[in-house]
Amino acid sequence: MSPIDRRLLIHMNWFLLGLAAMLFFVGVLNLYSASGFRLEQGMSVSSFYQKQLVWGLMGFAGMITFMLFDYRHLRTIAWPLFWVTVILLACVPVIGKTIYGARRWLDLGFFNFQPSEMAKITILVIGAKILSRSSDPLNIKNLAYVVGVGLIPAGMVISQPDLGSGLNILLILGGMILYRGLTPKLFKTLAVVGPCLIPLGWLFMHDYQKRRVISFMNPASDPLGAGYHIIQSEIAIGSGRVWGKGFLGGTQSQLRFLPEKHTDFAIAVFGEEWGFAGAMALLSLFCVFLYQMVVTAREAKDLFGSYLAAGVFFYFFWQILINMGMVLGLMPVVGIPLPFISYGGSGTVVNLCLVGLVLNVSMRRYVFKQG
Amino acid sequence: MSLYESKTQQPPKNGLLLLQGLILLLFCIFALRFWYLQIHKGEYFSEQARNNQLRQDNLYAPRGLIRDRNGELLAVNEPAYALGIVREDCKDLDATLKTVSEWTGVDLPKLKKVFKKSRRRVKPFEPLILVPNLTFEQVAVIEANSLYWPGLEVVVRPRRKYLQGALLSHVLGYVSEVDEAELENDSELAVGDYVGKQGLEYVLEKRFRGVKGRRQSEVDATGRRLKQRILNPPKAGEDIDLSIDLGLQELGGKFLEGKAGAVVVMNPDNGQILAFVSAPSYDNNSFTDGLSQKEWVALRDDPRTPLQNRVIQSVYPPGSVFKMTVAGAGLHYGVVKTQDIVYCPGHMQLGKYVFRCWKKGGHGETDLEKSLVESCDVYYYKLGKRLGVDRMSEYAFAAGYGKPTGIALPHEKSGLIPTRKWKKRRYGEIWHPGENLNFSIGQGYTLVTPLQVARSISSLINGGRLLRPQLLAGEPAEEQGVLPINDRQREIIRKAMIKTVNGSHGTARRLRMKGVVIGGKTGTAQVVKLTDEIKKMKDEEIPYKYRDHAWMASFAEKGTERYVVVCMVEHGLHGSSGAGPVVKAIYNYIFKEKKEKK
Numbered sequence: 001m002s003p004i005d006r007r008l009l010i011h012m013n014w015f016l017l018g019l020a021a022m023l024f025f026v027g028v029l030n031l032y033s034a035s036g037f038r039l040e041q042g043m044s045v046s047s048f049y050q051k052q053l054v055w056g057l058m059g060f061a062g063m064i065t066f067m068l069f070d071y072r073h074l075r076t077i078a079w080p081l082f083w084v085t086v087i088l089l090a091c092v093p094v095i096g097k098t099i100y101g102a103r104r105w106l107d108l109g110f111f112n113f114q115p116s117e118m119a120k121i122t123i124l125v126i127g128a129k130i131l132s133r134s135s136d137p138l139n140i141k142n143l144a145y146v147v148g149v150g151l152i153p154a155g156m157v158i159s160q161p162d163l164g165s166g167l168n169i170l171l172i173l174g175g176m177i178l179y180r181g182l183t184p185k186l187f188k189t190l191a192v193v194g195p196c197l198i199p200l201g202w203l204f205m206h207d208y209q210k211r212r213v214i215s216f217m218n219p220a221s222d223p224l225g226a227g228y229h230i231i232q233s234e235i236a237i238g239s240g241r242v243w244g245k246g247f248l249g250g251t252q253s254q255l256r257f258l259p260e261k262h263t264d265f266a267i268a269v270f271g272e273e274w275g276f277a278g279a280m281a282l283l284s285l286f287c288v289f290l291y292q293m294v295v296t297a298r299e300a301k302d303l304f305g306s307y308l309a310a311g312v313f314f315y316f317f318w319q320i321l322i323n324m325g326m327v328l329g330l331m332p333v334v335g336i337p338l339p340f341i342s343y344g345g346s347g348t349v350v351n352l353c354l355v356g357l358v359l360n361v362s363m364r365r366y367v368f369k370q371g
Numbered sequence: 372m373s374l375y376e377s378k379t380q381q382p383p384k385n386g387l388l389l390l391q392g393l394i395l396l397l398f399c400i401f402a403l404r405f406w407y408l409q410i411h412k413g414e415y416f417s418e419q420a421r422n423n424q425l426r427q428d429n430l431y432a433p434r435g436l437i438r439d440r441n442g443e444l445l446a447v448n449e450p451a452y453a454l455g456i457v458r459e460d461c462k463d464l465d466a467t468l469k470t471v472s473e474w475t476g477v478d479l480p481k482l483k484k485v486f487k488k489s490r491r492r493v494k495p496f497e498p499l500i501l502v503p504n505l506t507f508e509q510v511a512v513i514e515a516n517s518l519y520w521p522g523l524e525v526v527v528r529p530r531r532k533y534l535q536g537a538l539l540s541h542v543l544g545y546v547s548e549v550d551e552a553e554l555e556n557d558s559e560l561a562v563g564d565y566v567g568k569q570g571l572e573y574v575l576e577k578r579f580r581g582v583k584g585r586r587q588s589e590v591d592a593t594g595r596r597l598k599q600r601i602l603n604p605p606k607a608g609e610d611i612d613l614s615i616d617l618g619l620q621e622l623g624g625k626f627l628e629g630k631a632g633a634v635v636v637m638n639p640d641n642g643q644i645l646a647f648v649s650a651p652s653y654d655n656n657s658f659t660d661g662l663s664q665k666e667w668v669a670l671r672d673d674p675r676t677p678l679q680n681r682v683i684q685s686v687y688p689p690g691s692v693f694k695m696t697v698a699g700a701g702l703h704y705g706v707v708k709t710q711d712i713v714y715c716p717g718h719m720q721l722g723k724y725v726f727r728c729w730k731k732g733g734h735g736e737t738d739l740e741k742s743l744v745e746s747c748d749v750y751y752y753k754l755g756k757r758l759g760v761d762r763m764s765e766y767a768f769a770a771g772y773g774k775p776t777g778i779a780l781p782h783e784k785s786g787l788i789p790t791r792k793w794k795k796r797r798y799g800e801i802w803h804p805g806e807n808l809n810f811s812i813g814q815g816y817t818l819v820t821p822l823q824v825a826r827s828i829s830s831l832i833n834g835g836r837l838l839r840p841q842l843l844a845g846e847p848a849e850e851q852g853v854l855p856i857n858d859r860q861r862e863i864i865r866k867a868m869i870k871t872v873n874g875s876h877g878t879a880r881r882l883r884m885k886g887v888v889i890g891g892k893t894g895t896a897q898v899v900k901l902t903d904e905i906k907k908m909k910d911e912e913i914p915y916k917y918r919d920h921a922w923m924a925s926f927a928e929k930g931t932e933r934y935v936v937v938c939m940v941e942h943g944l945h946g947s948s949g950a951g952p953v954v955k956a957i958y959n960y961i962f963k964e965k966k967e968k969k
Contacts, residue, residue: 135381135382135383178386178389179383179386179389179390180383180386181383181385181386232423234408234416235416235419235420235423236420237405237408237409237416238408238409238412238413238415238416238417238419238420239413239416239417239419239420240409240413241409241410241413241414241417242409242410242413251420251423251424252420252423252424271405271408271409275409276405276406276409276410276413279401279405279409280402280405283398283401283402283405284398286397287394287397287398290390290393290394290397291391291394293390294387294390294391294394297382297386297387297390298382298387300382303382306382310382310386310390313390317393317394317397320397321397324401325400328401328404328405328408329404329408330400330404
């Protein structure tokens with residue numbers, strides 16, 4: 001069958017595509033505002049939103065690429081993909097490029113490639129492959145196997161150090177495991193043991209990470225240091241009130257009180273300028289976007305497709321939860337961007353590619369329906 | 372089979388429910404949080420946002436100018452550059468203070484102390500003055516690097532400058548940075564403000580101060596001002612013209628250079644002070660930015676006591692200039708008549724004590740006029756004996772001694788006029804008859820300030836009015852009392868003073884001037900009871916601290932113009948030679964040089 005089979009287009013989740021496109025353009029619009037700041041005279045707008053547009057074009061190209069092949073082929077290349085990713089991750093400490101004190105990038109000449117982004121896709125694929133063998137709840141043996149596989153890339157990413165992406169990988173896999181379900185006994189055991197592991201995590205944290213946790217607990221303890229971000233972002237969002245200050249009207253972000261306003265804290269700019277009304281609209285948009293993935297996961301032709309869609313669901317779900325939780329002052333500051341809204345090259349491309357993957361699953365569900 | 376397969380192929384039902392539940396949870400959590408931040412606490416955060424971007428700070432008001440009676444500037448304001456730190460903008464306090472220390476040379480512990488002391492009083496978004504006075508070089512360095520050190524700010528504010536420095540320190544006083552106690556008591560003041568601490572600056576603080584203005588600025592996160600708006604322009608303090616004549620002041624200052632003493636020139640008709648010189652003096656400009664502990668101790672413990680205001684804070688035995696007062700008392704109480712003759716053999720015996728006249732050979736037959744003109748001690752011994760301490764002190768108080776003159780300067784001394792009661796209280800002893808004799812020639816316990824003498828002399832020629840000495844031009848005369856003696860009695864004393872200058876035996880002959888009526892009285896006040904050894908010495912051989920104080924009290928009249936000039940030179944030996952020349956120079960200036968200038 002040809003890749004441009006009419007039926008493929010008919011069955012594709014156009015709603016999801018539309019939502020992704022809308023989110024992306026809301027993000028660009030917001031970046032336009034976030035990257036401009038008032039000087040003494042007039043406005044100056046730096047080019048983040050333009051770059052984001054370019055990344056978006058590349059992302060949509062990637063999305064189409066991810067739709068062209070039948071996703072079931074991924075099942076066959078899952079293990080080779082896994083090992084390639086592990087090798088690339090192993091290369092990072094050796095030939096990687098150091099930016100902002102962390103070695104996360106591979107210089108491919110024309111752009112800097114982050115193997116940790118690739119690891120997120122890989123974990124989806126390998127996770128879906130392992131978990132889709134059956135739909136019975138996982139027993140301890142199967143759980144240990146799948147977690148063991150996930151820990152290899154996750155551990156390598158965390159040691160870069162990139163705690164955010166590493167946790168992201170584990171969380172995606174964890175979400176997929178929950179999607180499959182655990183035996184009641186195993187679930188109860190984990191519910192007891194899991195929380196006990198949290199203090200252990202503290203030992204492995206860097207000082208700056210510990211500081212963030214402390215300043216999250218008590219932002220006022222260090223209003224100009226780590227707590228500054230949280231206080232300023234709450235002020236920006238809160239001062240937006242019901243209707244916001246209007247596009248380009250956010251004083252907190254425009255006057256540069258808000259740090260990282262074009263990346264991790266982009267939603268604060270949005271909240272300030274569009275108010276509660278805008279925030280609710282954006283939040284609803286995200287929720288419907290996520291729901292469309294649930295729809296695809298339900299209607300997928302096979303379990304592999306369903307797990308892929310669920311994995312992508314968690315990929316977005318955790319990022320939205322963590323980022324908004326941080327910006328709204330509900331969680332410690334962790335450098336995780338908000339999909340589509342935050343500026344970021346590889347992030348945008350990966351986001352759109354993964355949407356493409358879900359679309360791919362949705363396109364090819366007809367075979368099942370026919371059969 | 373196909374049925375079985377389709378069943379196993381079903382996506383996990385619970386899993387799908389979980390995903391939908393998670394979406395619901397996500398929505399609820401964040402919708403609630405947005406509601407809490409934007410609606411519930413929206414007003415609070417809006418206020419915070421305004422505070423974040425809008426800042427108000429003070430615009431310093433220039434202090435009122437001070438001019439002399441002819442409009443010559445005495446105290447002005449010059450721009451001073453202070454280094455302030457805005458805590459809210461400062462990212463790394465320790466590093467910033469360290470850098471400030473490197474730039475300004477102020478050692479780090481001291482900066483930290485200043486910072487700690489002031490932080491409670493300065494709002495986090497207002498500049499806290501770290502270094503009050505920067506040189507132009509330092510300003511240049513700071514301005515060039517301020518971009519890298521957010522929070523540092525050069526604050527420009529007016530600073531007091533006294534153009535004549537030490538010459539007028541004892542009149543003008545000085546300003547200095549406000550202290551804790553002043554801040555507590557005056558809500559208008561803020562840390563780093565200058566306030567008057569001494570002299571007229573202190574007394575007229577409220578008039579000089581003016582009202583600070585307020586400026587609102589929109590700032591960005593680095594504290595850079597983007598837009599600003601003046602909410603209230605600062606109101607400059609009141610300019611004040613003094614009664615002081617800078618020319619006379621300079622003349623007095625020049626004469627007293629290297630000496631210790633005081634010169635007062637007063638207009639007897641309204642109490643206005645034309646010259647008010649106290650020497651040695653200190654540079655009041657040095658107080659503006661604060662003296663170091665070492666400098667302060669050196670100044671305070673200087674044996675020449677430059678901080679002492681000798682016009683109103685130093686008290687001296689008046690010596691013979693007190694004889695006008697005793698003569699007045701004699702006339703007032705009817706104890707002497709002008710024509711009464713006393714024979715002066717050069718000494719007087721009282722019990723087993725011998726009281727000497729300054730003139731060994733004596734003055735022979737002496738009447739009241741001669742007693743003043745030639746300053747006969749024996750005449751006053753006899754007069755004092757007859758008057759007694761009660762009447763003498765009563766009259767002395769009426770003549771303005773023993774209490775402050777009420778001039779508008781802080782810490783004025785009242786001097787001392789002894790009474791029986793005082794003696795009993797002070798020494799637990801009764802008043803001895805011999806002490807009347809010492810009292811009568813201005814020795815003993817009696818202590819006066821040069822300003823009291825000037826006022827007392829004024830009252831002899833202005834119709835008997837005791838006027839409050841005034842330092843501000845245009846201030847109306849303020850009568851504080853009336854000399855008890857009548858016109859005729861005052862005229863007797865006045866005539867005698869004129870004869871002291873113009874008579875062939877007068878002690879103040881050096882004041883004589885053509886075309887001007889000048890009266891005077893010299894005084895030589897013993898500092899210690901002289902031993903015979905010292906008495907035998909020539910003047911130059913006497914150790915400085917044993918030398919007598921020299922007084923010259925005088926007045927001059929020409930037409931309606933009248934002046935009183937009093938000069939007192941510590942350890943100046945003789946009234947005429949020690950204090951006379953400057954008085955003469957002052958009259959020269961008033962009646963000749965100044966007239967020629969015009």
